[in-house]
Amino acid sequence: MASVSSFKVKVEGGYLQFSAAHFITYGGKCERLHGHNYGVTVEAEGTLSEDQLVFDFTILKRLTREICQQLNHRFLLPMKNPHIELIASADEWEIRFGEKRYVLPRAEVVELPIDNSTAERLAEYIAQELLEALTPYNTLNIHTLTVGVSEAPTQIAYCHLDLRRRLPG
Numbered sequence: 001m002a003s004v005s006s007f008k009v010k011v012e013g014g015y016l017q018f019s020a021a022h023f024i025t026y027g028g029k030c031e032r033l034h035g036h037n038y039g040v041t042v043e044a045e046g047t048l049s050e051d052q053l054v055f056d057f058t059i060l061k062r063l064t065r066e067i068c069q070q071l072n073h074r075f076l077l078p079m080k081n082p083h084i085e086l087i088a089s090a091d092e093w094e095i096r097f098g099e100k101r102y103v104l105p106r107a108e109v110v111e112l113p114i115d116n117s118t119a120e121r122l123a124e125y126i127a128q129e130l131l132e133a134l135t136p137y138n139t140l141n142i143h144t145l146t147v148g149v150s151e152a153p154t155q156i157a158y159c160h161l162d163l164r165r166r167l168p169g
């Protein structure tokens with residue numbers, strides 16, 4: 001019986017990381033402000049292009065690194081978190097949860113369109129940003145894109161995008 005090959009490329013390590021501060025809300029509580037040295041992995045599965053690549057490692061690394069740089073040394077602010085109150089001023093974000101109140105310079109905050117800064121939601125955000133950054137490239141041969149975000153080497157969350165269900169742009 002003839003076998004069918006399937007292919008996957010993965011980029012990780014090196015500069016595919018960012019250090020950021022955050023807290024998540026869960027179970028009616030709000031964690032203390034803390035930080036992680038996050039690691040990012042990206043996997044693309046698909047068929048081979050004319051050049052016999054799923055996708056060029058070099059480009060994939062560069063695009064992922066650019067997203068990491070936007071998050072590096074920032075506070076990760078989940079703009080859609082229904083459990084925190086956000087008060088904007090010209091230069092600052094005030095974040096309230098019950099009696100707790102944080103005031104942060106806007107320049108040190110990255111405003112994320114997510115509802116909680118869990119590793120899962122960060123992986124989804126990075127996957128969506130990467131998909132956007134891949135728009136100028138031919139990615140029709142890529143079937144799935146998986147982004148992993150680790151808070152530590154022992155804990156990692158993944159978001160898997162099925163690109164075969166992409167709507168024509």
Ligand SMILES: Nc1nc2c(c(=O)[nH]1)N=C([C@H](O)[C@H](O)COP(=O)(O)OP(=O)(O)OP(=O)(O)O)CN2
Pocket residue numbers: 023024031117118119120151152157
């Ligand atoms: N599935 C997920 N679970 C948890 C997430 C997450 O993003 N996805 N996040 C957290 C917290 O944000 C927290 O940062 C976890 O950090 P952790 O190092 O595990 O905290 P601890 O101090 O409890 O663990 P140590 O191993 O003792 O450092 C929680 N869960």
